[in-house]
Amino acid sequence: MEYNVNTMPPINIVTIDYKQYLSVSEISSIEHEVSIMETREAAGIEALRIVQEQRGWVSDESLYAIADLLNMPEAELEGVATFYNLIYRQEVGQFVIHLCDSIACHLTGYQQIYQAINTHLGIGYGQTTGDKKFTFLSNVCLGGCDKAPTMIIGKQHYQQLTPENVIDILNDLASQESEHD
Amino acid sequence: MIEIIRPLTQLVNLQSPLSLNDYISEGGYQGASKALHDYSPKQVLDLVGDSGLKGRGGAGFPTGMKWSCVPMFEADDDNAPAFKYLVANADEMEPGTFKDRYLLEGAPHQLVEAMIIAAYTIAANRGYIFLRGEYHLAGKRLQQAINEAYQQNWLGKNIQGTNFSFDLYVHTSAGRYICGEETALINALEGRRANPRAKPPFPQISGLFGQPTVVNNVETLCNLPHIVKQGADWFKALSPNSDSGTKIYAACGRVKSPGLWELPMGTTIREILYQHAGGMAGGFKLRGLLPGGASTDFLLPEHLDTPMDFDSIAKVGSRLGTGGLIVLDDKNCxxxxxxxxxxxxxxxxxxxxxxxxxxxxxxxxxxxxxxxxxxxxxxxxxxxxxxxxxxxxxxxxxxxxxxxxxxxxxxxxxxxxxxxxxxxxxxxxxxxxxxxxxxxxxxxxxxxxxx
Incomplete structure (x- = not known):
């Protein structure tokens, strides 16, 4: 077939201003981080954390918005976002369980804690419960080796876990009102 | 029994760390004050060199030597870089290691004071505490300490009436073990993936944003106020061995009382394990141990009388690393x-x-x-x-x-x-x-x- 540029239909390019996806407070927090760095993109990791703190996770739209705000390519920011363990690029539940599976917790039996959570919630690593309350992840050493086994949920460290007390912790959290309602 | 001097941990309070005023009334900021008012940067550098302080992050590199590679400039030198950086490596992720967390949560002002001294010595005008993301409480307490220090002119412009100015910020990492490697940490601070860089150039010459940068471990830095305050000879005398100072040792696994203890550098494995950690927990026998975190060679019960200092541990085929014992018992494979x-x-x-x-x-x-x-x-x-x-x-x-x-x-x-x-x-x-x-x-x- 002849290929004629003049007769081709025009390509419709839609430009989206992704910056509108960010809130005023998110932008001001990110700009503060920018102000203490020599380059804008240096604030990328903090920016991802700021947005994640507000929204629970980093969606594609959020990622594009941050990249636009920091004048950097989205692919580069995606590379950064997927490199780090604590940036969630998929939707997570209200409570994200980070169970330590490093050596001190291995020696003191984190496997039993895993089993207890797994049985109680019916999810394994990388999964979220149907009611979107809990997401279950493993975590490298949490620095609580003298009180192993340990886990973090939100900003709270839980130490000296047993298959029994971990269920009590989960039940307590499950009965809390959802923060985002 | 001789009383053990514990400079690093004597002011640690995990429940409620000392506020700036309380820290000062306990003798805090005297080291920083002495450095800023009585010493030139070169004099502090020599003092730290003479003290024999070695890096506590695992590699054991002499701190004075690390600093001595930083280029120094006269005030009116046009070639002087706009920024020189000091970074505290608080990205503690070595499995079996939790000493820095103790210092960060329990005595945040000690680190701030230490960073003022280090920054003064290398003439750094900007500093970051590179903190691992999971240490939320440490982050909160450090920020509080930094705010207090700014309010009372221990940070910011013309600190305590001198010509020295220094800004300090907390950067929270998003979690990756490799960030503990100093050049990877620098990449992470620049907002990149934390791949280590090729050396040379060394960070002291071209580090963060291409500027002279020194990265020191938290425990290493926390020794500085005490060295400046009490002198190099005092610091050397803290240890009976060739390595100076004290070390925060730890033990985890199936031992009776896991925990951490500040002891003279070169305390034997046996003393740490049996006197301080109380020996093995009931029903468990000692099979072997990693002396300094996950990335060190196993040692056996026959090595128990080895002093935990850099040279002695190297002689029996392992590394001192972070000084955190990970104990393998007979019920674990x-x-x-x-x-x-x-x-x-x-x-x-x-x-x-x-x-x-x-x-x-x-x-x-x-x-x-x-x-x-x-x-x-x-x-x-x-x-x-x-x-x-x-x-x-x-x-x-x-x-x-x-x-x-x-x-x-x-x-x-x-x-x-x-x-x-x-x-x-x-x-x-x-x-x-x-x-x-x-x-x-x-x-x-x-x-x-x-x-």
Whole structure:
């Protein structure tokens, strides 16, 4: 077939201003981080954390918005976002369980804690419960080796876990009102 | 009994750390004051050099020597860089290590004071505390301490009426073990993936944003106020050995009372394990131990009388590392322990160089096979070969050689265990075999949330 540029239909390019996806407070927090760095993109990791703190996770739209705000390519920011363990690029539940599976917790039996959570919630690593309350992840050493086994949920460290007390912790959290309602 | 001097931990309060005023009334900021008012940067540098302080992050490099490579400029020098940086490495992620967390949560002003002294010495005008993301409480307390320090002119412009100005910020990491490597940490601070950089140039010449940068471990820095206040000879006399000062040692695993203790550098493993950690927990026997975190070689009960200092531990074939003992008991399988360690290194490898990116998961695969009872005779040769492929000089940074250390030493000390697993087609320790199998399946399917 002849290929004629003049007769081709025009390509419709839609430009989206992704910056509108960010809130005023998110932008001001990110700009503060920018102000203490020599380059804008240096604030990328903090920016991802700021947005994640507000929204629970980093969606594609959020990622594009941050990249636009920091004048950097989205692919580069995606590379950064997927490199780090604590940036969630998929939707997570209200409570994200980070169970330590490093050596001190291995020696003191984190496997039993895993089993207890797994049985109680019916999810394994990388999964979220149907009611979107809990997401279950493993975590490298949490620095609580003298009180192993340990886990973090939100900003709270839980130490000296047993298959029994971990269920009590989960039940307590499950009965809390959802923060985002 | 001689009273042990514990400069690093004497003002630690985990419940409620000292406020700036309380810290000052306990003698805090006297070191910083002395450095700023009585000493030139060169004098502090010489003092720290004379004290024999070595890096407490694992490598044990002399701190004074590290600092001495930073280029210094006259005030009116046009070639002087706009910024020189000091970074506290608070990215404590070495499995079995929790000493820095104790210092950060319990005495945040000690680190702030230490960073003022270090920054003054190398003439850095900007500093960051690179804090691991999981240490939320430490982050909160550090920020509080920094705010107080700004209010009372211990940070900011013309500190305490001198010509020295220094700004300090907390950067929270988003979590990756490799960020503890100083050049990877610098990349992370620049907002990049934390791949280590090639050296040279060394960070002291071209580090953060291409400017002169020094990265020091938290525990290393926290020694500075005391060295400046009390002198180099005092610091040397804290230890009976050739290495100066005290060290925060720790013990975890199946010991009676796991924890950490500040003791003279060169305290023996036996003293730490039996006097301070109370020996093994009831029903458990000592099988071996890693002396300084996950990336050090195993030692055996026969090494118990070795002093925990850099040279002595090196002489018996391991490394002091972070000084955190990880104790292997007789009810835990050595193969499973090495598998757990290797899985950690495989997950945390940055993926930049082939020996590490491919070698660590390969070792995990082979070790998993052996642990699950489907290992083959030739697997041991594969593991020996991997130890060679991933050794120093063949990789981009020290992560893979660090992963080799426990593996290589386990193959040597627990070779009969590896062979029994293969010969018997099972692991004789596994009371919870089913749990482990389901975990292995889970991790091979991958937790995909972080992409």
């Amino acid at each position: 050595p193969v499973a322990m090495v598998l757990n360690l290797m899985r950690f290194f495989a997950q945390e490898s940055c993926g930049f160089c082939t020996p590490c990116r491919d070698g660590t998961p390969w070792a995990v695969e082979v070790l998993t096979r052996i642990e699950q009872g489907t290992g083959r005779k030739e697997d041991l040769d594969t593991l020996y070969n991997l130890c060679d492929f991933m050794w120093l000089g063949k990789t981009h940074c020290a992560l893979a050689p660090g992963a080799v250390e426990p593996l290589k030493s386990a193959l040597r000390y627990f070779s009969d265990e590896f062979e029994q697993h293969i010969d018997n087609g099972c692991c004789s320790y596994q009371q919870d075999n089913i749990v482990n199998k389901s975990l292995t399946l889970q991790s091979s399917q991958g937790g995909a949330v972080h992409g």
